Amino acid sequence: MSDLTLPQLLALDPEALHTLPSGWGAVAGVLSEGATDYGHVARQVPQAWSDGPAASAANGKLLLLGEDLQAAHTAARVLSMALEDYAHGMTSLRRRALEVIYDAEDSGYGIDQTTGTITPPEAPTGPGARRPVIPVRSLLESFAAIITEARALDDTTARKITTVTPDEHGVLQRPPGTALLDRASVAAQRGRDPKAVNDWWRSLTPEQRGYAIAAYPELVGWLDGVPADARDQANRINLRTQHDLLVAERDALAAKLDRLNNLGRPLTPDERNELQRDNTTGRLAELNRKIGGLEAIGDRLDKPQPGQPPAYLLGVSPDGSGRAIVAVGNPDAAGNIATYVAGTFTYLDSEHIHDGLDRSDKMASDAAFLAPDTPTSVIMWFGYDAPQSIAPEAMQDGWADHAAGDLRRFEDGLRATHDGPRAHQTIIGHSYGTTAVGHAATSGYLNADDIVFVASPGVGADHASDLHFGDGGDPSAHVWATTAAHDVIGAAEGPGQILHDIGRAMGAPTSTDDVNNQHLINGRNPANPTFGGRIFTSAPGTGSGSDVHNAYWHDGSPARDNLGRIIVGKYGEVR
Structure with missing residues (x-):
């Protein structure tokens, strides 16, 4: 003692x-x-x-x-x-x-x-003398x-x-009645219900938790149901390890390429085949992109700007197109939690990480201004492999189907690890991210109080009532959507809508309902009144292409103002 x-x-x-x-x-x-x-x-x-x-x-x-x-x-x-x-x-x-x-x-x-x-202080003297x-x-x-x-x-x-x-x-001592965890017992928690994972984590001694984080960070860092501070510790280890491994591979490939380019003679057929087989230049470009993304995450974790809340790393992996989950503020201690799900082209590189973190920081700042007495955490959830092309990948639902279970489990984990009264949880999807959110809410129960679709190409549902979330009340009151008038996503018509438009052009009879039930490439448009949600204002936008599609979080954007109000539950102020 x-x-x-x-x-x-x-x-x-x-x-x-x-x-x-x-x-x-x-x-x-x-x-x-x-x-x-x-x-x-x-x-x-x-x-x-x-x-x-x-x-x-x-x-x-x-x-x-x-x-x-x-x-x-x-x-x-x-x-x-x-x-x-x-x-x-x-x-x-x-x-x-x-x-x-x-x-x-x-x-x-x-x-x-x-x-x-x-x-002790001296006793006060004199008539009426008093001293606090x-x-x-x-x-x-x-x-x-x-x-x-x-x-x-x-x-x-x-x-x-x-x-x-x-x-x-020279003998390793262990506290009586305790044992350090083996890898199998930690690995067995993967895919379990987050409440059960949280119960398991709480059953461990502080020594066992610390050992698990240090010995198996690549497992602990991805366990939904483990508290945010512990996942952050594990994933900071993962971040350093993965960064060092990618840098070592890049340097080895660069040295190999430099050697072959400086032989002073033409490459032999075997050497050319080796370069083509290993896709050396392509792999180098991929490694540099992912190293830049990991370093961008590290900068936000270790070098926050003045006034920025601390960030928590809840998941990171360079596999596939790369995955990263970063919370601005501790979700376990927040009264309002928002999860931002990005869409097509999302990749573990500096550009997309900076954009995702910038949007998350802005939403956290806006929420803090609107509800200064209630802590808010906004989470950048790049927790799935997003489509890397408009056609054909973003036209396919498979990416959203693969994301659905992981997103549901992540939201369940936020509930399981939260301290204090029940938090208000909002999920915000952008572009194809809305498709991922929609599929998560149609193929199972999504643990959220509000769902927001921004610039959606369709969410895999015909009506707000098809989404399974919330407390069992009227879902249409908590489904929100917006699409700027000049956003190119509005042109992403699906086959059904295209045939409908052709029929109208040829004089086929149509009803007002037919015209309003606009189908986009991934399903019904949630920003259409017939979807049954609540539509909020966004600026019409100027320019073309991605300019308008990515402008919802710009300073002065009415959509951004409305997102902040939804996050803190000030529904009456949403316009």
Whole structure:
């Protein structure tokens, strides 16, 4: 048990505290690179030497050494995370203690910070003399509460460190009755109901949670039902690891291309075939795009602009076209949560990451202005492989079908990890992102209070009542849509609408309902009155192509103003 005292807490150097986790983080990074390099080399040995008892013994030793390297990396990562929590916690507690001391001194107390001695204020003299004094009991209770928290943090940190470090005899100690998690038990949580995942996570000890984050960040970071701060810790590790792997691959490919381009002779047919087979130049371009996207995420996490809330990384992967989920503000502590789902051409590159984060930051800022007393979190959800072409990919529903289950599970996870009263959850789809949202709400229950379709090419539903979300009331009151008059998306007519238009042009009889039931390429237009939702105003737009289609979040945009009102639930002010 910790016996930390008030003078010891006050004597802590915050700057020195914060250097400790970065040092162990650097050690973990070096060990991670070493383990990766070792793995590449060790896998080659059995290919060259596999027969006989000596080969078997050597390969067994190589395997054990690899496990030792990975264990050392995990231990260093756990230490870094434990010390980071300790540094932030103790710095905050020290600040609170100093605030109590300053208030007490203003009331006439004398407090010796080196010994903790408290000298009561002098008794007031003279007729009617009064002096505001903090009661001694209140002062002592404040200090006692702070020291109790500090000692608990001290003990927790000590247990985390003890779990992954050997004693003086070189024996790894573990707390009685606990065991560190194996990979299989963490992997088993994938795809489970987020409420069950949250129950599992809460059942773990702090040491087990810290170990899981450090040892299996690529698993923990994608578990819906794990709290945002834990997913953020895991995914920051993933971000660094994935960035380093992509940079290493890029540099190796660039060196290979440079070597072949500087041979001083024409390439042989085999060398040309090698370049074509490996698609070296194409892969280099892809790697550079994704490295730029990962670095853009890192900049928002580590270098927020003045006034920007902290960002939480809830998912990241370079696979496919790349995936990234970034929350502006902590959704677990927010009263209003909005999830922004992007559409066609979304890719893990700097351009799309910057655009997505810029829109999320703007919506978070607008919501904070409209509801300053209620925290808001806006989430950039690039959690699916989006179409990378208008034709044929954006004309297909398969991309939305693949996104639907992941989006539903993510929203369920937000409910499962949220602290305090039930939050108001809004999902905002843009362009093909509306198709993904629509398919999520037609193929299952989507855990949202409001659904917003911006510039939609169709959502896979004929009417707002086909969407399954909310509390079971009238869904049309909470389905919102807008499309600018000059947005090119309005020209994305589906086959049914095209035939209908041809029939009208040839003089076939039509009704007002026929004309209004406009079909777009992915279904009924939700910004048409017959869809049954609530249509809100957006600027008609000027220009052509993507200019109008991407202008909904520009400064001064009425659509952006309306999005903020919907996010905070000020429905009466939506225009």
